[in-house]
Amino acid sequence: MTMRTIDRMKAGFRSFKAAYYDQRPERVAHLVESGQEPEVLLIACSDSRADPAILMNAEPGDMFIVRNVANLIPPYQPDDQYHGTSAALEYGVRDLKVRDVVILGHSGCGGIQALVQGAIGGVTAPDREFIGPWMEIASCCSGHGPDVDAVSRQSVRNSLTNLLTFPFVKSGVESGYLQIHGWWFDMKEGALWRYVEENDRFEKVEG
Amino acid sequence: MTMRTIDRMKAGFRSFKAAYYDQRPERVAHLVESGQEPEVLLIACSDSRADPAILMNAEPGDMFIVRNVANLIPPYQPDDQYHGTSAALEYGVRDLKVRDVVILGHSGCGGIQALVQGAIGGVTAPDREFIGPWMEIASCCSGHGPDVDAVSRQSVRNSLTNLLTFPFVKSGVESGYLQIHGWWFDMKEGALWRYVEENDRFEKVEG
Amino acid sequence: MTMRTIDRMKAGFRSFKAAYYDQRPERVAHLVESGQEPEVLLIACSDSRADPAILMNAEPGDMFIVRNVANLIPPYQPDDQYHGTSAALEYGVRDLKVRDVVILGHSGCGGIQALVQGAIGGVTAPDREFIGPWMEIASCCSGHGPDVDAVSRQSVRNSLTNLLTFPFVKSGVESGYLQIHGWWFDMKEGALWRYVEENDRFEKVEG
Amino acid sequence: MTMRTIDRMKAGFRSFKAAYYDQRPERVAHLVESGQEPEVLLIACSDSRADPAILMNAEPGDMFIVRNVANLIPPYQPDDQYHGTSAALEYGVRDLKVRDVVILGHSGCGGIQALVQGAIGGVTAPDREFIGPWMEIASCCSGHGPDVDAVSRQSVRNSLTNLLTFPFVKSGVESGYLQIHGWWFDMKEGALWRYVEENDRFEKVEG
Numbered sequence: 001m002t003m004r005t006i007d008r009m010k011a012g013f014r015s016f017k018a019a020y021y022d023q024r025p026e027r028v029a030h031l032v033e034s035g036q037e038p039e040v041l042l043i044a045c046s047d048s049r050a051d052p053a054i055l056m057n058a059e060p061g062d063m064f065i066v067r068n069v070a071n072l073i074p075p076y077q078p079d080d081q082y083h084g085t086s087a088a089l090e091y092g093v094r095d096l097k098v099r100d101v102v103i104l105g106h107s108g109c110g111g112i113q114a115l116v117q118g119a120i121g122g123v124t125a126p127d128r129e130f131i132g133p134w135m136e137i138a139s140c141c142s143g144h145g146p147d148v149d150a151v152s153r154q155s156v157r158n159s160l161t162n163l164l165t166f167p168f169v170k171s172g173v174e175s176g177y178l179q180i181h182g183w184w185f186d187m188k189e190g191a192l193w194r195y196v197e198e199n200d201r202f203e204k205v206e207g
Numbered sequence: 208m209t210m211r212t213i214d215r216m217k218a219g220f221r222s223f224k225a226a227y228y229d230q231r232p233e234r235v236a237h238l239v240e241s242g243q244e245p246e247v248l249l250i251a252c253s254d255s256r257a258d259p260a261i262l263m264n265a266e267p268g269d270m271f272i273v274r275n276v277a278n279l280i281p282p283y284q285p286d287d288q289y290h291g292t293s294a295a296l297e298y299g300v301r302d303l304k305v306r307d308v309v310i311l312g313h314s315g316c317g318g319i320q321a322l323v324q325g326a327i328g329g330v331t332a333p334d335r336e337f338i339g340p341w342m343e344i345a346s347c348c349s350g351h352g353p354d355v356d357a358v359s360r361q362s363v364r365n366s367l368t369n370l371l372t373f374p375f376v377k378s379g380v381e382s383g384y385l386q387i388h389g390w391w392f393d394m395k396e397g398a399l400w401r402y403v404e405e406n407d408r409f410e411k412v413e414g
Numbered sequence: 415m416t417m418r419t420i421d422r423m424k425a426g427f428r429s430f431k432a433a434y435y436d437q438r439p440e441r442v443a444h445l446v447e448s449g450q451e452p453e454v455l456l457i458a459c460s461d462s463r464a465d466p467a468i469l470m471n472a473e474p475g476d477m478f479i480v481r482n483v484a485n486l487i488p489p490y491q492p493d494d495q496y497h498g499t500s501a502a503l504e505y506g507v508r509d510l511k512v513r514d515v516v517i518l519g520h521s522g523c524g525g526i527q528a529l530v531q532g533a534i535g536g537v538t539a540p541d542r543e544f545i546g547p548w549m550e551i552a553s554c555c556s557g558h559g560p561d562v563d564a565v566s567r568q569s570v571r572n573s574l575t576n577l578l579t580f581p582f583v584k585s586g587v588e589s590g591y592l593q594i595h596g597w598w599f600d601m602k603e604g605a606l607w608r609y610v611e612e613n614d615r616f617e618k619v620e621g
Numbered sequence: 622m623t624m625r626t627i628d629r630m631k632a633g634f635r636s637f638k639a640a641y642y643d644q645r646p647e648r649v650a651h652l653v654e655s656g657q658e659p660e661v662l663l664i665a666c667s668d669s670r671a672d673p674a675i676l677m678n679a680e681p682g683d684m685f686i687v688r689n690v691a692n693l694i695p696p697y698q699p700d701d702q703y704h705g706t707s708a709a710l711e712y713g714v715r716d717l718k719v720r721d722v723v724i725l726g727h728s729g730c731g732g733i734q735a736l737v738q739g740a741i742g743g744v745t746a747p748d749r750e751f752i753g754p755w756m757e758i759a760s761c762c763s764g765h766g767p768d769v770d771a772v773s774r775q776s777v778r779n780s781l782t783n784l785l786t787f788p789f790v791k792s793g794v795e796s797g798y799l800q801i802h803g804w805w806f807d808m809k810e811g812a813l814w815r816y817v818e819e820n821d822r823f824e825k826v827e828g
Contacts, residue, residue: 004246004307005270006306006307006309008269008645009247011644012263012264012639013262013414014636014643016261016264018635018639019471021397021414022397022632022635022636023471023629023632023636028394031256032315032394032395035317038255046271046272046295048243048267049238049239049267051270051272055219056215056216056219057218057219057433058258058261059261060257060258060261063212063216065274068275068294068295069291079340080340081288082281082341083289083341084281084291084292086337087276087318087340087341087342088274088275090337091276094335095338100213102213110242128297129297130285130290130294131294131298131302133286133289133290136289179213187238188239190227190228190235191224192224205217206220206224207224210439215437218432218436218437221429221436222429222433225428225432226425229425229428230417230426230429231422264639419661419683420802422677423661423677423684423723424826424827425678426677426678427678427826429678431827434811435810435811442808445669452626452669453626454627460687460712461657462652462683462684463653463681465679465684465686467672469637471636471637472630472672473675475669475670476626476630476669478667479667479672479688480667480689481688482687482705488705492750494754496695496704496755496758497751498693498706499689500751501690501754501755502667502690503751504750504751505667505690506667514625514626516627522653524712525712543707544707544711545711545712547703549708550703551703604641604642604643606631620634
């Protein structure tokens with residue numbers, strides 16, 4: 001029996017609705033009435049295998065989430081252009097007043113792989129118009145290749161650096177109100193790593 | 208007993224790891240070895256109360272997800288700038304070859320609310336640098352205010368229009384390979400609506 | 415990759431422990447400290463496909479559960495013998511003071527099938543020592559065969575009758591404190607039925 | 622907002638139905654069509670806080686489950702009486718041919734507490750007709766009191782002994798086809814222990 005994902009999503013919504021709105025309304029009532037008050041802003045990859053709500057067993061209200069290809073934070077660059085990730089960062093930190101910003105990278109990232117392939121001379125997808133410029137954010141990391149996962153971890157470091165170019169992040173961190181975290185999900189092993197600044201390396205947290 | 212979300216996330220990861228990698232490895236084994244093959248690309252809001260994996264009861268591999276403030280699709284604009292949402296759209300449609308693109312709006316959206324407040328003369332957060340320009344994508348919809356939810360639904364329509372400005376989306380839709388969907392989550396009622404093009408309005412799907 | 419169920423159970427326990435004790439301790443804290451206070455006592459079949467906690471999406475503390483072959487309630491028969499189901503009924507109603515007693519039958523029941531086969535002349539499993547006498551509780555229902563599901567529903571009715579032979583159930587029902595319910599799970603259709611006394615038949619509740 | 626458990630159960634069923642029958646029918650299809658084939662028979666307490674499907678994160682089809690007060694196995698005693706637990710044991714081992722039988726005890730057991738209180742001279746609930754005789758199965762363990770949890774663990778040992786009085790269990794174990802396990806759930810710590818025969822004591826498995 002083969003079922004299209006789009007149909008499974010609708011059935012999944014029925015299950016969610018019954019489980020929360022009908023069965024345990026107290027789980028969502030406050031959120032609906034009082035608005036969201038997440039403590040955490042998380043930037044994750046769009047990869048379907050690294051969904052943060054599934055990975056962290058989250059419930060509604062837990063995390064304000066940005067997802068883009070390769071979980072990148074661009075540098076602070078205020079102008080009239082559309083900056084989706086920066087806008088979310090601004091809204092999360094300044095308006096929602098989250099206490100933690102987490103950048104969640106993962107192994108086997110397709111965006112990082114495209115970056116690495118481009119950097120080592122291969123002409124990857126020459127007719128692509130957006131993925132190349134977007135991955136430029138992490139171009140400084142490609143020297144850590146050809147190991148895609150090493151570049152991916154370096155890119156998390158780089159995004160942490162970019163994060164601090166945003167004045168409202170920097171001041172939040174300096175005042176101690178805000179904490180920033182670099183996490184990395186090893187999809188193959190099912191392990192979670194975190195970046196430890198003191199010794200400039202990733203250490204296993206779980207798994 | 209009060210627990211910080213960031214700590215609950217780590218415990219949640221242990222639960223995920225035990226449930227999938229240890230208990231039912233068959234649920235993730237293929238994904239890890241063969242790479243992702245999602246059928247659906249979904250653009251959702253960053254709002255912590257409208258997490259698509261929770262709403263759709265998803266499992267790893269189901270959906271390639273973009274999340275930004277107000278689930279906006281900017282118009283096609285290929286240049287050297289960083290376009291996170293466009294890059295994800297390109298990667299999902301052209302490289303992953305998804306069959307469905309879903310734009311998922313929701314009620315009580317903070318980004319839309321900021322847009323509406325700005326449009327009706329209030330000077331909302333004058334010192335914000337990114338949220339204003341970002342919400343410009345939906346500026347054409349603000350005339351449907353002051354009802355925030357009406358503007359939100361109009362913005363889903365607008366994003367569907369923008370979606371078709373991308374040549375690879377347009378050709379996919381025309382060839383029948385790709386379908387695009389505008390969905391809207393009524394958080395208060397726990398209901399899911401979808402945009403029906405024929406009669407240009409939203410109809411309830413579930414709830 | 416084949417994994418033994420007994421090993422999946424241990425991994426499942428790790429997931430449960432992380433999700434409740436570590437991640438959301440508030441979900442179990444009260445139960446552990448103050449003792450159980452379930453509102454519902456449910457009698458279900460031992461069948462692995464009709465687990466009431468899975469079927470009802472239950473959480474710890476929700477239901478005091480008895481499970482035996484074919485979800486039978488024997489008649490009131492106080493003597494010095496071991497009466498497991500009666501003891502649980504007594505403890506649930508008199509000590510825990512539940513407000514609802516639910517008998518949950520289901521389609522495709524192996525115990526009922528054995529009863530039906532025996533009743534229509536077949537000598538089912540002549541060397542079995544316990545299942546035959548146990549199914550005698552429902553022997554009055556076998557005339558509704560050979561349709562196993564019809565006999566199963568009749569047996570739920572019969573157990574409701576037996577339930578009222580217990581003085582503490584009868585008085586609870588008469589005082590209005592206690593309600594008794596006959597439910598039936600159609601495993602094939604994924605539907606839930608309930609017995610309606612007024613018109614002496616089962617009506618679909620969900621599905 | 623206070624909701625009765627019986628109503629939450631109905632909503633929970635809708636969620637189950639949507640999640641399995643509608644969204645992921647492959648999870649139940651085989652079970653419905655081919656019948657159950659559980660590898661494990663588990664005897665657990667009726668306690669609402671120690672539901673084995675929740676504790677082991679089970680799915681339909683995983684475990685054939687008996688639940689009675691204090692998870693007791695009576696000794697082999699074939700006669701014309703109703704023996705619910707023995708009937709389930711017979712059906713599980715002889716007809717379903719499970720490979721593992723697990724007795725799952727737990728801390729803070731109300732049935733064991735009643736046994737201990739009775740044994741130390743208190744006249745517990747003199748008007749109870751069934752719980753006293755039923756708990757007689759574990760009467761030999763009450764000397765391990767007044768520590769309720771020590772008696773509970775001793776009772777798991779005792780049930781393992783009783784299990785081997787059933788000829789079909791004994792022969793199964795001797796042939797190596799069947800394994801029997803004594804597990805104990807520490808509800809306070811969220812830990813799982815197992816009985817190790819070689820050194821006659823319980824060792825922590827998880828937690």
